[in-house]
Amino acid sequence: MSQSPATPSAPPRLAVRVRGLRRQYGERVVVDDLDLDIAPGEFVALQGESGCGKTTLLRALAGLDAIDAGQVDGPAQPAVVFQEHRLLPWAPLWRNVALGIDDTRGRPLAEAALQEVGLAGRENDWPRRLSGGQAQRVALARALVREPRLLLLDEPFAALDALTRIKMHLLIKELVARHQPGVLLVTHDVDEAIAISDRILIMRHGRIAAAYPVTAQAQAQRLRLRQQLLQELGVDSRPLASTTQAVA
Numbered sequence: 001m002s003q004s005p006a007t008p009s010a011p012p013r014l015a016v017r018v019r020g021l022r023r024q025y026g027e028r029v030v031v032d033d034l035d036l037d038i039a040p041g042e043f044v045a046l047q048g049e050s051g052c053g054k055t056t057l058l059r060a061l062a063g064l065d066a067i068d069a070g071q072v073d074g075p076a077q078p079a080v081v082f083q084e085h086r087l088l089p090w091a092p093l094w095r096n097v098a099l100g101i102d103d104t105r106g107r108p109l110a111e112a113a114l115q116e117v118g119l120a121g122r123e124n125d126w127p128r129r130l131s132g133g134q135a136q137r138v139a140l141a142r143a144l145v146r147e148p149r150l151l152l153l154d155e156p157f158a159a160l161d162a163l164t165r166i167k168m169h170l171l172i173k174e175l176v177a178r179h180q181p182g183v184l185l186v187t188h189d190v191d192e193a194i195a196i197s198d199r200i201l202i203m204r205h206g207r208i209a210a211a212y213p214v215t216a217q218a219q220a221q222r223l224r225l226r227q228q229l230l231q232e233l234g235v236d237s238r239p240l241a242s243t244t245q246a247v248a
C-alpha cells in the first residue's frame with residue numbers, strides 16, 4: 001500500500017494580517033504604511049501617545065472606516081468593544097447581546113454568553129440597572145456571541161474602578177483562552193498591558209515603532225518593563241524624591 005505523501009504543516013491562520021495600511025485625513029497621514037499580524041488566541045496591546053493613530057487603526061481593522069492604501073486580510077466581521085458600553089437602553093440584556101440574530105437562535109446564544117460573563121439569569125434585565133462593570137460584561141458577551149476571530153478592544157476598562165478592572169482582566173483572559181480570537185487592545189494603562197497581553201506594540205507617527213513580547217520572565221521583571229514602556233510613552237517614571245526628612 002502506498003503511503004500518502006507527507007503533508008507539509010500549514011502555516012497557522014492569522015486572526016488578522018495587515019500590510020501597508022495607510023489612513024489619512026486630508027493631507028494628514030495618521031496610519032502610515034503599517035504592517036501587523038495577530039495570531040488566533042494572541043493578545044496584543046497597542047499603546048502610544050494621544051493622537052498617534054491607535055483608534056484610527058482599530059476602526060480601520062473593524063471596517064468602520066475606509067482605508068486609503070494597503071490590505072487588511074482577516075475575518076469578515078471583527079467584534080469591537082468600546083470604552084462606553086453602547087447598549088441599547090430600550091432592549092433587555094438578551095436582545096442587546098443577540099442583536100441581529102433571529103430570536104429563536106439568539107435567545108439561547110445570549111443566555112449562554114451572559115452566563116459566561118457572570119450574568120446568568122439576568123437576560124430579562126435592563127441596561128439602566130447595571131453597574132459600569134456589569135454593562136461592560138454585557139458588551140463582552142455581545143462581542144463574543146458570534147465567535148469572532150478578531151476582537152478589537154478600545155480602552156474597554158478605562159472607565160472602571162481599579163478592582164472591577166482587575167476582575168475584568170481575569171475574565172477577558174479566560175474568555176480569550178476559551179474562544180481563541182486574536183485580540184487587539186488599545187490601552188493607555190501600562191500595567192494593564194503588561195498584565196493581560198502577550199505582546200505590547202508602541203505606535204508612533206502612525207507606525208509600529210517598537211514591540212515588546214510579554215514573556216513570563218518579562219512579567220517577573222515587570223517594573224523594569226514598566227519603566228521602559230513609560231519612557232517610550234514619554235513619561236518620566238523615576239520615583240519622586242522623598243519629601244519626608246530623615247529622622248536623625
Ligand SMILES: Nc1ncnc2c1ncn2[C@@H]1O[C@H](COP(=O)(O)OP(=O)(O)OP(=O)(O)O)[C@@H](O)[C@H]1O
Pocket residue numbers: 025030048049050051052053054055056057
Ligand atoms: N474623523 C477625523 N477627521 C480628521 N482628523 C481625525 C479624525 N479622526 C481622528 N483624527 C485625527 O487623527 C489623529 C489620530 O487620532 P486617533 O483618535 O486615532 O488617535 P489615538 O492615538 O487613538 O488618540 P487617543 O489616545 O487620544 O485616543 C488625531 O490627530 C486626530 O485629531
